Amino acid sequence: MDTQISFAPPRGMRDFYPEDMLLRERLFDTWRAAARRFSFSPYDACVVESLDLLKRKSGEEIVEQIYSFADKSGRELALRAEMTPTLARMIAARQGSLRFPLKWYAIAQCFRYERMTRGRKREHYQWNLDIVGEESVLAEVEVLSAAVSAISELGLKPSDYKIHFNNRALLSEIFAKIGIETRYHAAAFLAMDKRGKIPNEEIECSLRQQGLPSEAASSVLSLINITSLDEVKKQLGNETPALKRMQDFQNAADAAGISGTLVFDLSVVRGLSYYTGMVFEAFDTDRKFRAIFGGGRYDNLLGDIGAKPMTAVGLGFGDVVIAELLNEKGKNLANCRTTDIAIGYMTTEQSQLAVRIATALRNAGHNVDLRLTPEKPRSFFSYAGSGVAAEAIFIGPDEQSSGILKIKNLSDGTQRAAAINDLLGICANRRNPDE
Numbered sequence: 463m464d465t466q467i468s469f470a471p472p473r474g475m476r477d478f479y480p481e482d483m484l485l486r487e488r489l490f491d492t493w494r495a496a497a498r499r500f501s502f503s504p505y506d507a508c509v510v511e512s513l514d515l516l517k518r519k520s521g522e523e524i525v526e527q528i529y530s531f532a533d534k535s536g537r538e539l540a541l542r543a544e545m546t547p548t549l550a551r552m553i554a555a556r557q558g559s560l561r562f563p564l565k566w567y568a569i570a571q572c573f574r575y576e577r578m579t580r581g582r583k584r585e586h587y588q589w590n591l592d593i594v595g596e597e598s599v600l601a602e603v604e605v606l607s608a609a610v611s612a613i614s615e616l617g618l619k620p621s622d623y624k625i626h627f628n629n630r631a632l633l634s635e636i637f638a639k640i641g642i643e644t645r646y647h648a649a650a651f652l653a654m655d656k657r658g659k660i661p662n663e664e665i666e667c668s669l670r671q672q673g674l675p676s677e678a679a680s681s682v683l684s685l686i687n688i689t690s691l692d693e694v695k696k697q698l699g700n701e702t703p704a705l706k707r708m709q710d711f712q713n714a715a716d717a718a719g720i721s722g723t724l725v726f727d728l729s730v731v732r733g734l735s736y737y738t739g740m741v742f743e744a745f746d747t748d749r750k751f752r753a754i755f756g757g758g759r760y761d762n763l764l765g766d767i768g769a770k771p772m773t774a775v776g777l778g779f780g781d782v783v784i785a786e787l788l789n790e791k792g793k794n795l796a797n798c799r800t801t802d803i804a805i806g807y808m809t810t811e812q813s814q815l816a817v818r819i820a821t822a823l824r825n826a827g828h829n830v831d832l833r834l835t836p837e838k839p840r841s842f843f844s845y846a847g848s849g850v851a852a853e854a855i856f857i858g859p860d861e862q863s864s865g866i867l868k869i870k871n872l873s874d875g876t877q878r879a880a881a882i883n884d885l886l887g888i889c890a891n892r893r894n895p896d897e
């Protein structure tokens with residue numbers, strides 16, 4: 463006997479019922495509008511990538527989480543876990559003809575076989591904003607400003623979240639100053655990123671296993687006590703290229719009006735190994751959730767896949783954490799009515815008239831919910847009044863014979879009369895304004 467098929471999606475995957483889609487569409491619309499405000503161009507790509515590209519060009523942590531499979535010809539493929547390697551591949555394919563710097567955005571569906579926690583799913587959507595081919599810190603400020611603009615459009619206040627930023631190049635300078643050889647820097651970055659996630663003893667032990675002398679391993683971890691750029695300056699002793707860049711970044715962020723959301727945080731390193739410069743992660747102020755978004759500057763990715771080396775900066779902003787945070791703050795994105803007018807009718811005699819009115823209104827740009835079977839007024843108004851639409855029109859034999867109907871405002875119950883012919887005529891005129 464066949465076993466019952468589960469009605470739940472595969473573990474960690476997501477179904478979007480209409481109420482979920484309303485929220486998702488509002489979020490995507492807000493992301494798209496912010497991207498347009500900052501003049502980013504849209505792009506998209508296949509969800510299935512070659513496993514090789516993802517394995518070689520994603521961060522270590524992500525590689526372990528890749529959903530991979532072989533196609534029927536034995537090609538090793540994977541569902542993308544992030545968009546950045548794909549972006550690099552697309553740019554590499556047209557590097558000779560594209561105009562740089564370029565500013566691109568995408569809303570990418572990503573898959574990661576992760577341990578699921580609050581705010582972490584195995585499938586998520588990620589708004590990606592990237593600027594490729596621009597060295598100036600204005601590029602960092604531009605992607606961050608676009609993200610800030612979207613967050614504010616979503617209804618969050620600057621006090622609801624903070625963007626923690628750091629610079630891997632600055633950390634490298636500090637590592638060098640405390641005597642850690644360049645060959646250990648990558649391991650030291652990952653150690654910083656693991657802080658707070660796994661016990662310090664484990665991090666130190668792993669650093670020692672990778673060849674770092676014990677003293678150096680513990681000094682890497684003690685860096686976390688540095689909480690301001692002034693302390694970094696003291697540690698480094700003099701002005702360095704990375705310090706200068708941090709200063710330029712802060713000045714530009716000031717001019718863009720986003721410095722109030724920024725916090726210098728030496729512990730932000732990012733798990734992805736391709737970052738080379740500024741890195742950032744945004745968190746809710748109460749630190750209840752995982753990162754709202756994260757990103758940074760990555761200078762080697764294009765060169766690493768065999769293209770002409772080019773600097774780039776970008777961020778990924780997921781749909782899951784922001785939805786939880788908005789919910790926590792009582793902002794209901796899904797709470798928006800999309801239908802203007804509901805139309806019902808009493809008997810089949812009025813159905814054609816109802817269809818004509820609905821058609822005229824739709825042609826005039828209104829969103830209309832036309833009932834598909836005759837019904838009693840009570841049943842129609844009980845449906846239409848349940849938050850479905852802003853206004854309602856009910857057509858019975860009386861309206862049909864008199865040629866006058868009532869448009870009811872469903873919020874305050876007031877009614878206004880309208881001649882059916884006028885309504886059809888006005889709508890027809892609005893449809894063809896040039897005629």
Ligand code: HAM
Nearest residue numbers: 544546582583586753754755756757776777778780782
């Ligand atoms: P990421 O930090 O791995 O960066 O992901 C960016 C954001 O995607 C996270 O801050 C989070 O909002 C969301 N996210 C990631 N994984 C999950 C998950 N399992 N469930 C729910 N949300 C998730 C990157 O992916 C980089 N490629 C971003 C980037 C673009 N860097 C440069 N350009």
